[in-house]
Amino acid sequence: MSRKRIPVVAGWFTEDGSEEDFRLLGTRCPLCSSVFFPPQKGLCRNPGCTGGELAEVPLSRRGTVWSYTDGRYRPPAPYLSDPEVPWEPYTLVAVELAAERMVVLGQAAPGVGVGDLAVGMAVEAVPGVLDSGPGDDDGTVRTTWHWRPVADGSGEGAA
Numbered sequence: 201m202s203r204k205r206i207p208v209v210a211g212w213f214t215e216d217g218s219e220e221d222f223r224l225l226g227t228r229c230p231l232c233s234s235v236f237f238p239p240q241k242g243l244c245r246n247p248g249c250t251g252g253e254l255a256e257v258p259l260s261r262r263g264t265v266w267s268y269t270d271g272r273y274r275p276p277a278p279y280l281s282d283p284e285v286p287w288e289p290y291t292l293v294a295v296e297l298a299a300e301r302m303v304v305l306g307q308a309a310p311g312v313g314v315g316d317l318a319v320g321m322a323v324e325a326v327p328g329v330l331d332s333g334p335g336d337d338d339g340t341v342r343t344t345w346h347w348r349p350v351a352d353g354s355g356e357g358a359a
Contacts (some may be wrong), residue, residue: 208330208344212238214258215343222327223261224304224345227254235259235300259304262350263295265321266303270314293347295323309348322350 207215213224226237229244231251237259244251274287281287291308308317309326317323328346 204340205343206340208342209238213325213327213345219326222325222345223258224325226257226259226300228257229254235302237300237302237304259325260297260299262322262324263297263304265293265317265319265323265347266296267294267319268292268308268314268317291317293317293323295325295347306345306347309346312346312348316349323347324350 205215207213211225214222224237225239226235227239227241228235229246229249229251230253232244232246232249234244234246234249234251235257236245236254239256240254242254244254268291270289270291272289274281274283291313292305293308294303294305296303306325307328307330309328324347325345326348328344330342330344
């Protein structure tokens with residue numbers, strides 16, 4: 201049986217295509233060029249701007265590690281997790297996208313821990329899976345993004 205894939209939050213990243221085409225999606229003001237993630241609806245949030253409707257834009261695929269940490273405890277509700285399954289620690293990464301001049305938070309790719317990361321290291325956004333969720337007897341998979349170290353080491357300003 202094919203597993204149904206749904207994004208954790210629709211409209212925050214591309215859902216189809218190859219890993220190389222994967223992008224986080226933001227919005228840009230046509231007047232002041234401010235970029236927002238997560239995507240915003242409505243008018244520009246920049247207090248010095250009278251810009252109109254925001255346009256969806258793909259964000260840089262690569263950036264540099266701004267900060268990172270590990271999550272060693274099960275978060276409280278409303279976080280969904282099966283209390284019968286042992287808790288697996290995960291790594292959170294704050295990544296600065298140089299072209300957009302913003303920091304985006306996300307989980308590290310599976311197998312990447314705090315010992316594999318360093319501030320200033322180049323990483324890239326890749327498609328990922330959050331979990332199948334408790335009670336998902338139909339095999340639904342919740343998709344998201346992960347940050348993965350870049351082998352070539354280039355991160356700043358890379359798209």
